[in-house]
Amino acid sequence: MKKILIVSCIFYLFSCSDKKSNYPWSELSFYDALALKSDKIIFLDFYSDNWGACNRLEAETLNDPRIIDFTNKYLIPIKLDAWYDSIGKELFSQYNGYAIPLLLFLDGSGEELDRVVGYKNADDFLVVLNDVLNNENTFMSLYKKYNEGNREIHIIDNLASKSEDRQDNELSSELYQIILDRKTDFDVNVIERAEYYFARLAIKNGNIVEIENFIQKYINSNYVKTAYYDLIRYYVSQKNNQSEAQTYQRMLNTFSDDPSMLNSYAWRMSELEINLNDALIKSARSIELVDSIGGKFLSLKPMALDTKAEILWKLDKIDEAIEIIEQAIEIDPDYQYYKDQKLKFKNSK
Secondary structure, eight states, rough: OOOHHHHHGGGGGGOOOOOOOOOOOOOOOHHHHHHHOOOOOOEEEEEEEEEHHHHIIIIEEEEEETHHHHHHEEEEEEETTTTOOOOHHHHHHHHTTOOOSSSEOOTTTTTTTEEESSOOHHHHHHHHHHHHHTOOSSSSHHHHHTTTOOOOOOHOOOHHHHHHHOOOHHHHHHHHHHHHHHHGGHHHHHHHHHHHHHHHHHTTTOOOHHHHHHHHHHHTSSTHHHHHHHHHHEEEEEEEEHHHHHHHHHHHHTTTTTTHHHHHHHHHHHTTTTTTTHHHHHHHHHHHHHHHHOOGGGGHHHHHHHHHHHHHHHHHHHHHHHHHHHHHHOOOOOOOHHHHHHHHHHHHH
């Protein structure tokens, strides 16, 4: 499952942390919190223990003394496993969750005030918290202004982004169409986001033309990487391995120095058992880049080593595979998966 997530959720791939958290989670259930009818804001953190961005959020962002102080004053914080707990899964679906960490802010009746999808550092998260507290720049406040007829640029822009996070296709389509109809009023990045939104909507309905056009038109856009992954996921769903591999190759021609993309391609080729020699080259390049770039990419190294080991094993280079997976185990000795990989390699000799 680990490597599939690399393909499907690239935004939230990186950085586990082993720092201890002092965040004051409530012992109340979600339904107990609703029953209180409290003036405090209900804060739901949908997480998974085996997802790096969730661990990093708690260890670094939520552990900040300013966030803890704010929480004690104004929040009822509840932690919910989005994947393995029945109540968590139910609520995650109920609130149209699609990625974790998902951070929801609700009033005492359970109505959504705002949400955050993905990791935020402490400074940025504190801005979100104060906005929610003061009902400024939240989904609820922006939607109210929009319903009252306000069509200012920042209202349309921010509300479009927030409605997209909520998976509200009807409202998002309405807002993004306004942006495209008023192109001269909006920044180029906002226009790109609008066109990308409609391209993604089209591919969900089986039409890949719009996403291909977007990639060709906006080759330098911040959205091109995810557009390529949208196309790859489409070919995966169609079991079209040849087109999937070709799309990976096109993507890597553009992003040849992105270690996560190189690793994603290498692992997928090992799954499909095609292009293994090329996958081995790309895997080695991924590891080389992780070592040279460092920073947030360092947490990718054990996964990249595992990818290389898997490819070596499938190329029947078992001793080399064992040597490489041992390096991954040395970096992350507590992860059972790597130990199981080593055992698999040894037992195949």
